[in-house]
Amino acid sequence: MALNRSHDPVVRELMAKARTTTRSINQKIMFNEDYLNLGQTRPKWTNLEECCQAAISRLDLGSVKVSIGLQGFEVLADPMLEKVFYRLMENSLLHGGALSTITISSKLTASGLVVTVHDDGRGISPGDRKKLFNWEFRGRRGHSLHLVAEVLHLSGMSIQETGYDGSGSRFEISIPPALYRQRAVLEPGERVQAPVTI
The missing domain is CATH 3.30.565.10 (Histidine kinase-like ATPase, C-terminal domain)
Incomplete structure (x- = not known):
């Protein structure tokens, strides 16, 4: 929401980077969970x-x-x-x-x-x-x-x-x-x- 409201290009760039970083962290967490679950179920x-x-x-x-x-x-x-x-x-x-x-x-x-x-x-x-x-x-x-x-x-x-x-x-x-x-x-x-x- 802050990304959409702000007109400051610096703020928008920082928010975009934060969103990308958050997405990357979530993907890594999901991958780690998947890898740990390998072979755990018949x-x-x-x-x-x-x-x-x-x-x-x-x-x-x-x-x-x-x-x-x-x-x-x-x-x-x-x-x-x-x-x-x-x-x-x-x-x-x-x-x-x-x-x-x-x-x-x-x-x-x-x-x-x-x-x-x-x-x-x-x-x-x-x-x-x-x-x-x-x-x-x-x-x-x-x-x-x-x-x-x-x-x-x-x-x-x-x-x-x-x-x-x-x-x-x-x-x-x-x-x-x-x-x-x-x-x-x-x-x-x-x-x-x-x-x-x-």
């Missing part, structure tokens, strides 16, 4: 589409559309799986530049299920791709993707970035057969149909 069967919808409900998408093609799939994972999709989409929104769409899709392969989170933003450089999931990637800002990798690792899954610089980021989550189920049986290489766009 894995459970989670509907992927519902999980993504819950993550989306906590994001400010602006004009960005999200297309989801995960109907029917459930995975046995750490209850923090929602935060995986939240962090991946948040990463797209923060670093993707002028993106317009995030697509979350699934594909069966000979080795299991692959869930892909892909955006049409600026993409990730080859140099950064190798370090994305490291604890110290980009200083302290890399922690969120490190958390993503840890949650998936604890659930018996893995993640890699397979996009191209300039063509959007593309995160692929590999899930072994014992950790997913679906009522409809798909052939290897077949995608789930009828994606939902938000």
Whole structure:
């Protein structure tokens, strides 16, 4: 409120910095809580589409559309799986530049299920791709993707970035057969149909 009322540019700048600092502190507190909770709860069967919808409900998408093609799939994972999709989409929104769409899709392969989170933003450089999931990637800002990798690792899954610089980021989550189920049986290489766009 003080930021909106003051006409002094110095006061407005100080208030803006204070708000940014407060937001940063809150994010760090939330991250620390998430990290401390890793592996504290037994894995459970989670509907992927519902999980993504819950993550989306906590994001400010602006004009960005999200297309989801995960109907029917459930995975046995750490209850923090929602935060995986939240962090991946948040990463797209923060670093993707002028993106317009995030697509979350699934594909069966000979080795299991692959869930892909892909955006049409600026993409990730080859140099950064190798370090994305490291604890110290980009200083302290890399922690969120490190958390993503840890949650998936604890659930018996893995993640890699397979996009191209300039063509959007593309995160692929590999899930072994014992950790997913679906009522409809798909052939290897077949995608789930009828994606939902938000």
